Amino acid sequence: MRTVRIGCGAGFADDRVEPALELVEHGALDYLVFECLAERTVALAQLERLADPKSGFNEWLVERMEAVLAPCAERGVRVVTNMGAANPLAAAQVVVGVARQLGLGGVRVAAVTGDDVLDVVRGSDLPLTDGNGTVADLGERIIASNAYLGVGPVVHALELGADVVVCGRVADPSLFLAPLVHEFGWPLDDWRLLARGTAVGHLLECAGQVTGGYFADPGVNDVPGLVRLGFPLAEVAADGAFSVSKVPGSGGRVTVATVAEQLLYEVHNPAAYVTPDVVADFSAARATQVDEDRASVSGIDGGPRPDHLKVSVAYRDGFIGEGQISYAGANAEARGRLALDIVRERLRLLGFDGAETRFDLIGVDAVHRAPEGFRSGGHSAPEVRARVAARAETLADARRIGREVTALWLNGPAGGAGANRSARENIAVASVLVPRDVVRHDVHVLEA
Secondary structure, eight states, X not given: OOEEEEEEEESSTTOOSHHHHHHHHHSOOSEEEEOOOOHHHHHHHHHHHHHOTTOOSOTTHHHHHHHHHHHHHHHTOEEEEOTTTTOHHHHHHHHHHXXXXXXXXXXXXXXXXXXXXXXXXXXXXXXXXTSSSBGGGGGGGEEEEEEOBOSHHHHHHHHTTOSEEEOSSBOHHHHHHHHHHHHHTOOTTOHHHHHHHHHHHHHHTTGGGGGTTTTOBTTTBOOTTGGGBOOEEEEEETTSOEEEEEOTTSBSOOOHHHHHHHHTTTOSOTTOEEOSSOEEEOTTOEEEEEETTEEEEEOOEEXXXXXXXXXXXXXXXXXXXXXXXXEESTTHHHHXXXXXXXXXXXXXXXXXXGGGEEEEEETTTTTTOOOTTOOGGGOOOSEEEEEEEEEESSHHHHHHHXXXXXXXXXXXXXXXXXXXXXXXXXXXXXXXXXXXXXXXXXXXXXXX
């Protein structure tokens, strides 16, 4: 039975580029997918585009394309990516420029647009799915609204002969499902096939996570070769049967355990994983080790796609000020706590709301929020880093928060060092659902 081989060249915005090149050169791929977009990532990209209409795409786009375009063209590997972020058309033009620079004539680059639905959503009475109120309640603070597109526009771009498809907000698994739909001619209402392809995409979308990254735990889950962690590829048959593996000799592991962990990652309900294309059912999924660093997955089913599409609404939500300072040596923890107490009282005197602040001793209670004095073995921490963060209405107030921490250098406990401070605008993200028929996509084809 004919198969299609898809590799994942990136699992987030700042991922490495070397494993992608390794996949192209040694993975016998048909497709390479760069999945680089999160809800906050696209929101920040929208801010960049507001400042410069020619920006708003992934900052590593040029580096990645310079690395893989020529070997992909040589081997006939097609590329699909959401590195277009808030500006897919500008990103596609950049890819064309890289192709010309590399002397690659005839490379067809498609830009998928239409996920930007700000005009549809802004000012509406659509309810927020993860909070109280409606979109209208956010007023003029909204900066972007991006719908999660499905496979449709990506399949369209591939049908038009695109060698590189650059998208904005397309659902992560859909980036991988689209080549399968295109290659095998899967009907868009064959829910079992679409669910199996969605499982492929969900397993690959975080790249190194399914090959042992974010899985390694010395002495518990030992993973070899993390320095040269290989990224995953899937070999998929026309009936949706598939296995996940990596390039032989690359670092990492592909096992039943790594596959099972990734399959459940960010899935609220394994029996109903909702995507724009299908509601996948992973509840009867079974992973089987078929070879070293190769696992197959079976038991995937699915049901009809939802009538609505998820939209991420990014909005301005005040400012965050932060400051940090370190203490080491004898009595370091007590000095760190004194530092936090001083800043806590200083912020109270300045009128900051205590409910909107955090006071952490990193290495002691920043994550676990352990009771004061609790230690394994009863020993005090030999070094700590005091961190204060708080929300403010203005940038000026946010800057004062960090300033109170750096002031500890000469006005606080002995031995403080390495102080720093920062202040930034806080961009929050809410979600709404819109009828899918109000979201329209376009595909723009450019040629080098």
